[in-house]
Amino acid sequence: MTRTAIVTGAARGIGAATARRLAADGHAVAVLDLDDAACADTVTAIVDAGGQAIAVGADVADAASVERAVARVADELGAPTILVNNAGILRDNLLFKMTEDDWDAVLGVHLRGAFLMSRAVQEHQVAAGWGRIVNLSSTSALGNRGQANYAAAKAGMQGFTKTLAIELGRFGVTANAIAPGFIVTDMTRATAARVGVPFDDFIAHAAAEIPVQRAGQPEDIAAAASFFCSDEAGFVSGQVLYVAGGPRA
Numbered sequence: 001m002t003r004t005a006i007v008t009g010a011a012r013g014i015g016a017a018t019a020r021r022l023a024a025d026g027h028a029v030a031v032l033d034l035d036d037a038a039c040a041d042t043v044t045a046i047v048d049a050g051g052q053a054i055a056v057g058a059d060v061a062d063a064a065s066v067e068r069a070v071a072r073v074a075d076e077l078g079a080p081t082i083l084v085n086n087a088g089i090l091r092d093n094l095l096f097k098m099t100e101d102d103w104d105a106v107l108g109v110h111l112r113g114a115f116l117m118s119r120a121v122q123e124h125q126v127a128a129g130w131g132r133i134v135n136l137s138s139t140s141a142l143g144n145r146g147q148a149n150y151a152a153a154k155a156g157m158q159g160f161t162k163t164l165a166i167e168l169g170r171f172g173v174t175a176n177a178i179a180p181g182f183i184v185t186d187m188t189r190a191t192a193a194r195v196g197v198p199f200d201d202f203i204a205h206a207a208a209e210i211p212v213q214r215a216g217q218p219e220d221i222a223a224a225a226s227f228f229c230s231d232e233a234g235f236v237s238g239q240v241l242y243v244a245g246g247p248r249a
Helices: 013-024 036-048 063-076 100-128 148-171 184-194 199-208 219-227
Strands: 004-008 029-034 053-058 079-087 133-135 171-182 241-245
Touching: 004 013, 004 063, 004 100, 004 219, 013 029, 013 219, 013 241, 029 063, 029 171, 036 053, 053 063, 063 079, 063 100, 079 100, 079 171, 079 219, 100 148, 100 171, 133 148, 133 219, 148 171, 184 199, 219 241
Parallel strands: 004 029, 004 079, 029 053, 079 133, 133 171, 171 241
Antiparallel strands: none
């Protein structure tokens, strides 16, 4: 059955891979990111493969922007009943050097963004009597040096997910979280640059510490999201799946 999905932070990386996978699963996909022009490659890839997608520019941390974006998706693609809250940013620093702006920016995009998007989309899900919410957490939720803000946000995503599952389950809506480990993306490339390590060396070092001996790819996360968004996953809710190449929690 064709449904309408919104994937935030879908211009590149995990979000783009997830948008492509959901389109391949037969859904119409709203590719949402801060700048709609940045979504062009993802939309083109979906359309060229025979899927249906639109680019939507929105600031997930701004309530009015979120409301406009969700209303536009409903008008152009149909009521959204699948939501993947993937949008995120990094502002890494050790605690004593972390600014209030570093903290607020990360918590704003990750947690406030997921809250605002979920609040806006749940209305359509409840009306349909069916819905899927997938929130992106991280292995950093277990703690990670230099990421007090990011770790707090990603741990918060897990509590948020479990609460959504409790509140929305009676309406046919499930909520689950994916906690990726080391994934090869522009974000991890930026981390390598921050610590002054060549990206290839950064990947090799990470892979050596992972039981399956390789770094993750965005498609690994997209596959997990595809399952959580399926009809078959209707009895799975409030769960956190670590997709990290080994046990991490």
